[in-house]
Amino acid sequence: MSIRLRLTLWYSGILAVTLLVFGVGLYTFFNYKLNNDLRNELIMQAQEVNKGIRGYGVFYTLPDLREFKSAGIFLQSISIQGQIKRSSNLKINLPYSEESINRVLEGKVVFETISVNQEYMIMYYSPLVLEGSLVGVLQVATPIDDVEHFLYNLRLILIVIGLLTIFLAASAGWFLSRKALQPIENVIDAANAVEKSADLSKRIDYVGPRDEIGRLTDTINGMLSRIEGMYSELDEAYRAQRRFVSDASHELRTPLTTIRGNVDLLEKVWKSTALESGKGIDTGIRVIQDGNVELSLEAMHDIASEAERMSRLVNDMLSLARADAGFTMSKEPVEMNPLIEEVIRRAQFLPRSAEWISGDLTMLDGVYVQGNKDYLQQLLFILIENAFKYTEAGHVKLDALYANGQVGIRVSDTGIGMDKDEIPYIFERFYRADPSRGKKAGTGLGLSIAKWIIDQHGGSIEVKTRKEEGTTFIVWLPALTSLSSED
Incomplete structure (x- = not known):
């Protein structure tokens, strides 16, 4: 209710x-006043x-009421012997009750409301005394x-005026x-x-x-002004941060690519030189010596490994920078079965210690997604x-x-699992769910990127996990109608 x-x-x-109080009070006042005046008039x-x-004695006559200017007043007397006398303006006898007569004789004041010829009257009993x-x-x-008619009209007027006043007051109040x-x-x-509109x-x-x-109003306008100022500052800082991450990612990709290329070249040169010398490939500390330059195969491997890790980090940062900048990827109908088969084929060459199992993919036959x-x-x-990284044994x-x-792609493992309380945070950037996970190489950005890709495709992800028993990720994507007939 407003x-x-x-x-x-x-x-x-x-x-x-x-x-209501005024009307009841006014009506009660008039009702009491008019009826009290009538009673007083009858007593007089x-x-x-x-x-x-x-x-003399029982021989008496009632006076002529016109002498008292009492039109509308009717008199009737009942003698001790039971004889009834009435005034000249009264055509029929008035009714009476023995109980009322006895009460009057006992000295009590008695009033009655009677009906004579379908006309209501108020009647007063009084002792009749002669000498x-x-x-x-x-x-x-x-x-x-007349009194009842007046009171009825008064009630009607009060009700009508009251309802009309309430209606007008309600309209004006509205x-x-x-x-x-x-x-x-x-x-x-x-x-x-x-x-x-987010327009502050x-x-x-x-x-x-x-x-x-x-x-x-002034307070809210002032608050909006302050919020607008702070929002502008935050937005500018956020844009600057996005530009920095994007620019830094672009700038870092070139030197990293150069480092990795030169390291690969040096490794090939070293291997070729070592084979030509007939000494074999030594993985020890000193491998090639040319003047004052000494190179180590282990050092080159370290450089290549770190450069590769930095490349992954930079690529991840670039993907997230694009996501923050509102990058919208191009989409087209994609048949899921060939895509999943390609992923399965390439996944078997990833570094792993767990068994790689391909489950039932018949659900994907003829299924497309945008x-x-x-x-x-x-x-x-x-x-x-991620599943390979945290599954040392099992599959x-x-x-x-x-x-x-919807089509669901399920990736399940028998690895170290997670606490269920950690699930809401695993898609945050740089979050590592378990302290032991810090022993594994990674940037902590992979699941953030995965969540962004899922959101871009209008899908959702479901996570089921149990500590020391494994984790299951199910990616749900809206399916299109089969397009095989058009290919």
Whole structure:
């Protein structure tokens, strides 16, 4: 429920309660006042009758009410002997009850509401006294239809005016609350615009008094200005970092390639010289001596190994730099079966101590994905090399799955495994899941690159692992409809 609606309901509810209390109070006042006036009038008429009665003993006559200007007042007396006398304006006898007469004779005040010819009246019982002696009971009655009609109209007026007032107040409250809360709507719109477009230059337009909403608007605008400044600084620093990594990677590739080429050349020259001299290839410390230059085959191997490791690191950094820069790889329909078979064939030549097993690939027959063949191969080699690296005994297996329109490539091993708590972090850059993994060569960037390649292909990766029992990676990629008929 919106604030605007809640405010309108609160205001309308308070007004409704106020009108209800006022209406009930007003109605109660008029009801009491009119009925009390009628009763007082009947009591006064009874007193006047007692003063104007004439006669002796049971022989008495009721006075003419016109003398008292009492139109609409009806009189009836019941003598001790049970004789009934009524005023001239009363055509029929008024009803009475013995219980009421007895109560009057006991000195109590008695009022009754009666119906005569479908006309409601209020009736007052009073002792009838003549020359100090009780001669009977006097009934004084008057119609109350006018009073009831007035009270009915009053109720109707109060209800109609109350409902109309509540409706008008609710409408006005809805309009005024909308106007009062419009600046907050502007704040929400500006925040949504910033969220959707990431444009921190947007500001909240506000024209009005410097009240709470005005101060809130100024505060949010100031906060947006500070965030924009900090974001610009961070973005500039991030762009500079990306440029540095990209440029450094490009610059380092050339000297590394040169180093590796020269080392390979030197190694070939040394081997050729050693064979020509008939001394064989010595892997000892001193191999070739030419003047003051002494080269070692072991040293050349170290240089070549380190240069190769640096090359891998630079290539990994370059791939991630491209990913950070928003590089989008070109994609085309790729048939999965030949691609996986090529990966399996080349993987058997990787350095390994575990058995390399190719599982069931029939699920891939005629299956295509929209992707980049080179990057998909790089993705699979990253997972396979990791499996070989951390599996000293046992096996590494690759097989295929297919479910819900997605093709799954599963790489499982029986290596050292991981703790399940470490799985959320293994795709972070330079993260090494287990301290013992630091003994293995690697940059800690492979899985980060693998995750980027998977994201670029609209896929996902599933990881299952158990400490000292092995790890399974399943790469899921959206499959295309078979294109074999078009080839």
